[in-house]
Amino acid sequence: MRQGKFNFNEPDDEKPSFKRNSGFFSKPQSSNLPDTGSQSPEPSASTNNQMPSNNSARPENTEAENIAGKAAKNKKDTILSVTQLNRSIKFALADAFPGKITVSGEISNYKPHGSGHVYFSLKDADSSIIAVMWRSTAAKLKFSPDNGMSVLATGRLEVYEPQGKYQLIVDKLEPAGTGSLELAFRELAEKLRNEGLFNPELKKPLPRYPQTIAIVTSPTGAAIADIGQTLNRRWCFARKLLFPVLVQGPQAAGEIAAALAELNRRKNELGIDVIILARGGGSLEDLWPFNEEIVARAIASSQIPVISGVGHEIDTTIADLVADVRAATPTAAAELAVPVALEEVADLAELARTLTLDVKNLQRQAAEYLGSLARRPFFARALSILEVPRQRLDELQMRIAHSISSRLVRNRQELDRFAAELKKIEPHNQISSMKLQLEQKRNSMEKAITHKLNINLNYFNEKQLKLTRYNPANKLTLALGQLQNLTERLKISQKALLRQQANSLNQYGQLLNNLDHRQVLKRGYSVTRIQGQETIISDPTLAKSGDIITTEFYNGTIDSKVMRIEKND
Numbered sequence: 001m002r003q004g005k006f007n008f009n010e011p012d013d014e015k016p017s018f019k020r021n022s023g024f025f026s027k028p029q030s031s032n033l034p035d036t037g038s039q040s041p042e043p044s045a046s047t048n049n050q051m052p053s054n055n056s057a058r059p060e061n062t063e064a065e066n067i068a069g070k071a072a073k074n075k076k077d078t079i080l081s082v083t084q085l086n087r088s089i090k091f092a093l094a095d096a097f098p099g100k101i102t103v104s105g106e107i108s109n110y111k112p113h114g115s116g117h118v119y120f121s122l123k124d125a126d127s128s129i130i131a132v133m134w135r136s137t138a139a140k141l142k143f144s145p146d147n148g149m150s151v152l153a154t155g156r157l158e159v160y161e162p163q164g165k166y167q168l169i170v171d172k173l174e175p176a177g178t179g180s181l182e183l184a185f186r187e188l189a190e191k192l193r194n195e196g197l198f199n200p201e202l203k204k205p206l207p208r209y210p211q212t213i214a215i216v217t218s219p220t221g222a223a224i225a226d227i228g229q230t231l232n233r234r235w236c237f238a239r240k241l242l243f244p245v246l247v248q249g250p251q252a253a254g255e256i257a258a259a260l261a262e263l264n265r266r267k268n269e270l271g272i273d274v275i276i277l278a279r280g281g282g283s284l285e286d287l288w289p290f291n292e293e294i295v296a297r298a299i300a301s302s303q304i305p306v307i308s309g310v311g312h313e314i315d316t317t318i319a320d321l322v323a324d325v326r327a328a329t330p331t332a333a334a335e336l337a338v339p340v341a342l343e344e345v346a347d348l349a350e351l352a353r354t355l356t357l358d359v360k361n362l363q364r365q366a367a368e369y370l371g372s373l374a375r376r377p378f379f380a381r382a383l384s385i386l387e388v389p390r391q392r393l394d395e396l397q398m399r400i401a402h403s404i405s406s407r408l409v410r411n412r413q414e415l416d417r418f419a420a421e422l423k424k425i426e427p428h429n430q431i432s433s434m435k436l437q438l439e440q441k442r443n444s445m446e447k448a449i450t451h452k453l454n455i456n457l458n459y460f461n462e463k464q465l466k467l468t469r470y471n472p473a474n475k476l477t478l479a480l481g482q483l484q485n486l487t488e489r490l491k492i493s494q495k496a497l498l499r500q501q502a503n504s505l506n507q508y509g510q511l512l513n514n515l516d517h518r519q520v521l522k523r524g525y526s527v528t529r530i531q532g533q534e535t536i537i538s539d540p541t542l543a544k545s546g547d548i549i550t551t552e553f554y555n556g557t558i559d560s561k562v563m564r565i566e567k568n569d
Contacts, residue, residue, distance in 0.1 A: 083161065090159035093166060102154045103129070103168060104176060110147050112138070120145070122153055122168065130167040131155075137171055142184030150176040181284050185291050188318055192293075197300045203324045204305040206337065210273035212239045213337055214304075216259045219244040223278045223309070223330035230331050235338030241270065247279035252289035257298035264303050274337050275302065277319060278309040278330035290317040299323055309333025389463050393486055396456050397493070400449075404497050407445060408504065415508050419515075434512060442505055446498065453494055457487065521554035528552070531559060540567045 080088070105122030112118050116135030121128045131153060145151065154172040159165070175183045192198060213231065217223050219242060231240060243259045246252035256277070263272055277299070279290070289295065290310045299306050299322045308323035309330040320326040327333035418434060460483060513519070517527065528537045531548040543549060543562050551558045 082164070086159060086161045086164045089164075089166075090161060093157055093159055097157045100154055100156055100171065101168075102152055104152055105129075105150070107145055107149050107151055108147055110145060118145075122151075130165060131170050132167055133170040133173060137173075141173065142181055143175060143187055145173065152176050181288060181291075185284075185318070188291065188293055188296070189321065192296055192318065192322065197296065198321050202300075206305050206307070206325060207273045208339065210235075210238050210338060212241060212271045212273050214241045214243055214263050214270070214272045214275045215278065216243045216245055216256060216263070216275060217278045217330070218247045221247065221280055223247075223280045226329075226331045227276060227278060227309075227334040230334035231338060234335065234340050236341065238338055241272070247289065248282070248286050249289070253292035253295050256289060257292075257294045260295075260298040260302055260306070264301075267304055272304055275304050275306045276309060276330075276333050276337055277306055277323065278327075278333050279311070280330065281312040281315060287311050287315060287317055290319040292318075295319055296322045307333045307337055389460060389483075390486075393456070393460065393490075397490065400452060401493075403452075404449065404501075408501065411441065411445075411504075415511075419511065435509075438505065438508065442501070445501065449494065449497065453490065456490070460487065518554055521552065526551050526553050540565050 103122055105124050105128075108121045108123050108128065110118070110120040116138060118133040118138045120131050120133075122131050123129075152174055153168060153170045155168050155170040157166060158169050160167055196202065215224065215227055217227070224242065228240065231238060243263060245255040245259050247256075260275065260277075263270070263275060266272075277290075279287070287310060290308075296318045299308070299319060305324045307325045307327055308317070308320045309327035309332060310317050310319055311329075313328040325333075325336055327336050464480060464483060521527065528549055528551045529535060530537065530543060531550050535542070537543055537549065543565065545562050545565060547562045549560055549562060551560065
């Protein structure tokens with residue numbers, strides 16, 4: 001298990017170091033940084049790793065020390081350059097403050113630089129000092145410094161030679177009175193609360209009977225053992241998937257967020273119903289991975305419900321506030337994730353007993369109700385219901401027969417009238433329309449008869465269904481048989497009437513065929529028309545000399561040209 005305590009504090013016994021150039025008296029380089037009074041460049045790694053002892057020989061500064069000694073003896077004879085003076089002050093300051101110091105003050109002129117370094121001043125009621133915090137230190141801050149904030153700054157004193165200013169190189173910065181972690185916790189909690197990540201309406205409900213539970217925790221901690229025992233004791237049917245992660249240290253937050261993202265990506269593949277995010281108790285530093293923003297947003301974006309069981313009952317983390325359900329301990333998280341199997345079995349047994357009693361009561365009530373229905377007078381005279389439908393059926397049969405006879409008489413009269421009219425006109429101009437009218441009338445008659453019969457059949461079918469529904473006695477079987485016989489008789493009558501009508505229509509069709517002009521042509525007659533016209537030439541004056549005429553016989557035509565026209569008086 002990759003586990004180790006994440007140390008948020010620098011060691012207090014680290015000694016400051018200064019880089020001594022061999023060209024001590026060389027001309028100082030100009031600085032390109034803005035004139036803030038604290039533009040000293042960040043020392044290199046080699047600068048911070050070595051520090052000369054106060055007792056070790058410093059041959060490169062011998063000349064400066066000699067100059068300082070001569071100046072002390074004879075102030076009038078010794079002249080120092082600005083660079084010599086600033087460097088002498090720098091070494092003197094280093095000798096006076098060889099280790100780190102902690103300064104209490106209020107932040108002012110707070111200016112983050114584009115390079116990542118931070119420049120500001122520390123002040124109290126009477127004075128101020130310039131402070132510099134390099135990019136590597138600023139990136140580790142757990143809170144956001146601001147002007148007017150009281151802080152404790154730990155670092156070393158150093159002189160910025162180009163401008164002759166001394167400044168505090170800050171290695172550690174924390175709020176005065178409130179720890180940096182606590183302040184960072186408050187700031188992140190307020191930020192996420194304003195974004196709505198703590199809103200109750202965003203919390204996802206837990207499944208009542210989870211089948212697969214994913215556990216995100218350390219595989220060697222006490223939390224996984226407690227969770228496993230609790231799940232096995234309460235709900236042994238669930239499948240448990242351990243996703244091992246670091247729960248302490250600088251890499252823990254990234255692993256936890258990655259684990260939550262991976263579980264959501266494989267949600268359907270693994271069939272995960274709920275996630276338990278847990279670890280045992282510890283200090284605020286130990287639990288800090290669960291206060292990281294990356295973990296909070298991973299929980300908020302999870303599609304799977306997340307139960308947070310981090311620390312003891314008194315511990316509260318950002319993960320607890322964002323999670324769908326917060327448990328006081330890892331064991332409590334396991335208890336919230338699953339029900340108690342014995343209690344569920346007992347509830348099911350009680351529910352089965354209640355359902356059995358309810359079914360028996362319904363059966364008894366239904367039997368009593370059916371008995372009361374059977375004793376009613378209606379069922380004793382159920383067969384009398386058929387008397388009215390029978391009489392109604394006879395009346396309908398007579399009305400149908402009369403209607404069909406009347407319609408046939410009217411059709412015969414119309415056909416006789418049509419036959420008389422055909423004798424007066426040319427039959428070939430009216431045959432097509434007459435056939436169409438006859439077909440339409442035939443279809444209309446068939447539809448009318450079929451519709452009437454369907455109405456009667458539907459009426460009797462409804463009566464039959466009604467009798468079947470309200471009469472449970474077996475005596476209805478005979479009545480239904482009689483009704484079926486009547487229905488068959490009605491169908492037979494329908495078919496007979498349709499055949500009779502079809503025969504009549506065939507006779508009329510034969511009559512029309514006999515009146516066709518082509519039948520007359522077979523007897524030696526012919527029909528003459530002007531070529532390309534339908535008008536029959538019944539008068540010689542209708543044609544003129546030179547016209548092409550067509551003479552139609554029963555089995556062909558002859559085209560001829562009019563040479564001469566004569567008309568009889």
